[in-house]
Amino acid sequence: MVPTSRFLRSPLRAATSLLVLAAFACALPGTKPVEPTATAQVPTEPPAEASPTSPVVHILAPAEFNGLDRFISDTVCEVTGAQGRAPGGDQLALNRYERPFQASTMQYLPFLDIQRAELKHQAPWFYISLWLIAPAAQRGAFEPLYGVEFDTDMDGRGDFLVWGSAPASGEWTTDGVQVWHDADKDVGAANPLAPDAPAASSGFETQLFEAGRGADPDSAWIRLGAGGAGDIQLAVKESLLGAPPTFMWNAWSDAGLKQPAWFDYNDHFTSAQAGSPLVEMKDLYPIKAIFALDNTCREAFGFTPSGSEPGVCQQARPPATGCMVCLLSAPICRCVSPCPPRAFPGTPCSP
Numbered sequence: 001m002v003p004t005s006r007f008l009r010s011p012l013r014a015a016t017s018l019l020v021l022a023a024f025a026c027a028l029p030g031t032k033p034v035e036p037t038a039t040a041q042v043p044t045e046p047p048a049e050a051s052p053t054s055p056v057v058h059i060l061a062p063a064e065f066n067g068l069d070r071f072i073s074d075t076v077c078e079v080t081g082a083q084g085r086a087p088g089g090d091q092l093a094l095n096r097y098e099r100p101f102q103a104s105t106m107q108y109l110p111f112l113d114i115q116r117a118e119l120k121h122q123a124p125w126f127y128i129s130l131w132l133i134a135p136a137a138q139r140g141a142f143e144p145l146y147g148v149e150f151d152t153d154m155d156g157r158g159d160f161l162v163w164g165s166a167p168a169s170g171e172w173t174t175d176g177v178q179v180w181h182d183a184d185k186d187v188g189a190a191n192p193l194a195p196d197a198p199a200a201s202s203g204f205e206t207q208l209f210e211a212g213r214g215a216d217p218d219s220a221w222i223r224l225g226a227g228g229a230g231d232i233q234l235a236v237k238e239s240l241l242g243a244p245p246t247f248m249w250n251a252w253s254d255a256g257l258k259q260p261a262w263f264d265y266n267d268h269f270t271s272a273q274a275g276s277p278l279v280e281m282k283d284l285y286p287i288k289a290i291f292a293l294d295n296t297c298r299e300a301f302g303f304t305p306s307g308s309e310p311g312v313c314q315q316a317r318p319p320a321t322g323c324m325v326c327l328l329s330a331p332i333c334r335c336v337s338p339c340p341p342r343a344f345p346g347t348p349c350s351p
């Protein structure tokens with residue numbers, strides 16, 4: 001059973017005030033940056049040993065956010081879905097899937113079909129928005145998870161997986177949200193993103209957070225977006241990820257396997273076992289063991305990618321303007337040219 005989250009109103013306001021002060025401190029001359037409420041280290045302790053029935057008490061919830069730093073466009077099956085096929089965008093050799101379909105029958109599941117993902121950094125949160133072809137409310141008996149994978153050292157191996165059940169409303173909640181970590185760094189097995197099946201890797205073996213239970217009960221949240229239809233939003237504390245100034249990220253929807261320990265999925269299933277959503281792949285069509293899921297290519301945060309980063313999206317990008325990153329816990333701002341001292345995101349870069 002998913003526990004119900006509860007707020008302590010006064011501590012929330014107090015913590016929010018502290019955070020606002022901390023955010024300003026980042027930009028004030030002669031003021032040392034102040035840590036947000038949580039530790040900036042990657043949590044190493046096991047989830048808190050609270051009784052499964054005791055209420056989760058939150059201190060700091062995400063707020064509203066505006067704009068975006070980076071986005072990813074994904075292939076959609078809106079047109080070809082009725083024909084039980086994807087138009088492209090599925091490359092098992094790159095761990096890239098375009099499979100918003102039921103296994104074998106190829107019934108189209110548009111509530112899994114990601115068309116766009118956006119990331120916005122607004123300390124101490126990373127906000128991720130997923131835009132779907134159909135709202136999650138159309139999921140019927142399916143129980144999809146929606147989320148994001150972070151490669152914080154940019155070696156092609158995902159380091160954190162944050163995903164949650166379809167949210168019921170536009171209120172931020174930790175209910176149904178899970179955070180997984182690959183502590184032994186074997187996601188991707190021998191060759192990150194490339195197939196190694198059958199591999200004995202442990203994937204994301206360490207659960208850091210489950211519905212508000214973990215070292216920090218405020219680590220990760222989910223809600224329906226204000227668009228009211230096909231968008232889902234997640235908020236992830238930068239401290240949960242170790243406050244990386246740069247990383248790669250990509251989006252996931254999964255109503256099929258939902259097995260963090262099997263990442264990368266192409267290390268767990270061979271091409272023949274996985275099948276394909278592409279009718280051109282006559283020996284592999286339809287999809288089989290890897291089904292009812294969608295993911296995207298990876299986009300950079302905090303820098304302009306060269307195009308050779310593992311899994312990187314091959315898409316046009318506007319040139320980076322202004323300071324892209326200013327983490328409270330790691331006061332580093334990044335630009336094509338240097339950021340001035342005590343810059344905050346959006347501060348013009350130095351000439």
Ligand SMILES: [Ca+2]
Pocket residue numbers: 074075076077098113114115294
């Ligand atoms: Ca898609």
Ligand SMILES: [Ca+2]
Pocket residue numbers: 151152153154155156157158159
């Ligand atoms: Ca990694």
Ligand SMILES: [Ca+2]
Pocket residue numbers: 188189190191192193194195196264266267
């Ligand atoms: Ca691999």
Ligand SMILES: [Ca+2]
Pocket residue numbers: 182183184185186187201202203204205
């Ligand atoms: Ca592992």
